[in-house]
Amino acid sequence: MSQSPFTLQSFKYSDDRLEILNQLLLPHTIEYVEINSVEEAHDAIKSMKIRGAPAIASLAALYVALYLKRSLNTAPAPKFLASTESLVADITTILDYLYTARPTAVNLGAAMRRLHQALAASLAAAEDVQSATRRLIKEAEDVSNEDVGRNKEMARLGGEWLIEQVKQRGGDGKELNVLTVCNTGSLATSGYGTALGLITYLHEIRHLDKAYYTQTAPYHQGSRLTALELQTLQIPSVMICDTMVGSLFQHHSIHAVAVGADRVAKNGDTANKIGTYNAAVLAARHNIPFIVVAPVSTVDLDVPDGSRIPIEHRPPVEACIIHGALYPGIEDDKAQAVVMFTPKGLTGIYNPSFDVTPAELITAIVTEKGVAVKKEGEQQFDLSGIV
Numbered sequence: 521m522s523q524s525p526f527t528l529q530s531f532k533y534s535d536d537r538l539e540i541l542n543q544l545l546l547p548h549t550i551e552y553v554e555i556n557s558v559e560e561a562h563d564a565i566k567s568m569k570i571r572g573a574p575a576i577a578s579l580a581a582l583y584v585a586l587y588l589k590r591s592l593n594t595a596p597a598p599k600f601l602a603s604t605e606s607l608v609a610d611i612t613t614i615l616d617y618l619y620t621a622r623p624t625a626v627n628l629g630a631a632m633r634r635l636h637q638a639l640a641a642s643l644a645a646a647e648d649v650q651s652a653t654r655r656l657i658k659e660a661e662d663v664s665n666e667d668v669g670r671n672k673e674m675a676r677l678g679g680e681w682l683i684e685q686v687k688q689r690g691g692d693g694k695e696l697n698v699l700t701v702c703n704t705g706s707l708a709t710s711g712y713g714t715a716l717g718l719i720t721y722l723h724e725i726r727h728l729d730k731a732y733y734t735q736t737a738p739y740h741q742g743s744r745l746t747a748l749e750l751q752t753l754q755i756p757s758v759m760i761c762d763t764m765v766g767s768l769f770q771h772h773s774i775h776a777v778a779v780g781a782d783r784v785a786k787n788g789d790t791a792n793k794i795g796t797y798n799a800a801v802l803a804a805r806h807n808i809p810f811i812v813v814a815p816v817s818t819v820d821l822d823v824p825d826g827s828r829i830p831i832e833h834r835p836p837v838e839a840c841i842i843h844g845a846l847y848p849g850i851e852d853d854k855a856q857a858v859v860m861f862t863p864k865g866l867t868g869i870y871n872p873s874f875d876v877t878p879a880e881l882i883t884a885i886v887t888e889k890g891v892a893v894k895k896e897g898e899q900q901f902d903l904s905g906i907v
């Protein structure tokens with residue numbers, strides 16, 4: 521259950537065990553860490569040992585499932601399993617705590633809300649505590665189980681849409697070059713990925729020439745994580761520094777930019793990894809389609825536009841350090857290093873983790889339900905029909 525067939529799995533889950541791949545140690549060290557308490561789950565998300573909007577939602581939900589399964593197997597039963605009401609009280613505290621781990625990615629909030637709703641349904645149906653617990657375990661596991669299937673669907677829909685777009689622009693739709701930002705692959709999801717899933721799909725159907733990706737400072741999701749995923753999948757790829765997007769567009773034929781999302785507002789404004797907005801501005805300047813690929817659960821109809829999306833600011837020190845391995849000697853796991861490349865004691869550091877790309881710069885928003893485009897002459901999307 522919830523075991524991904526992919527080489528790089530952001531987590532492993534079984535009936536009595538939940539482990540995450542510590543992404544702070546990638547790409548040089550593959551180390552899975554057990555998650556055994558709500559504090560460890562919260563810390564893993566907050567410290568970005570696990571990251572990526574869908575992956576953190578899955579991890580939080582699976583922690584709840586694990587906690588409940590272990591509790592059912594404990595003798596004597598823990599006090600909170602005395603009644604459905606005490607179950608609701610206990611789990612509500614856990615859900616509300618996990619929800620605070622990271623603020624921008626709406627998937628985490630949506631997953632926690634989904635589990636709140638399962639509890640409410642159990643109360644409304646006057647279910648006994650055993651039934652309510654089993655309902656909640658299933659709902660929590662479904663959060664993760666549903667992810668891979670929908671990722672494959674949006675990858676296919678987005679890939680086919682792009683091929684058609686390129687043909688309409690006079691190309692043959694083959695040998696496509698696609699730029700992406702950050703990491704949106706198996707490491708950011710329960711498997712296959714969103715924007716990186718689209719790129720993988722194009723590769724699988726032999727329509728991809730190369731995947732380009734930005735290093736994505738300061739956490740370096742591109743150079744540490746996307747690089748590893750593309751290498752593992754043997755997808756031809758080229759890494760660029762974040763500052764090179766304009767140069768890439770001037771000197772190479774790039775057919776699309778495909779990115780993931782942490783939250784998409786009702787009008788299509790999209791919060792994604794810092795640097796996404798830069799790429800979108802440059803894509804518009806070069807008339808390159810800019811595609812957002814994200815599950816429906818990333819669309820937040822309660823937020824009318826991007827100005828209302830909460831933007832996480834990471835600790836300043838994270839913009840001053842790089843995780844890696846000592847060079848030379850990168851074959852040695854013990855050579856893991858965190859290097860500070862700014863003067864000690866530096867102050868005045870701006871470190872937002874996300875930016876918001878306005879809908880007017882986005883060509884298409886791809887979800888598992890379809891490809892949304894703006895109506896002729898309009899600057900905003902109407903996403904009300906897809907959620």
Ligand SMILES: CSC[C@H]1O[C@H](OP(=O)(O)O)[C@H](O)[C@@H]1O
Pocket residue numbers: 571572573574702703704705708709713714715741779780781782791792793794873
């Ligand atoms: C598959 S969506 C991944 C999404 O998460 C990233 O953020 P972070 O690494 O900070 O969790 C980024 O914005 C990606 O698009």
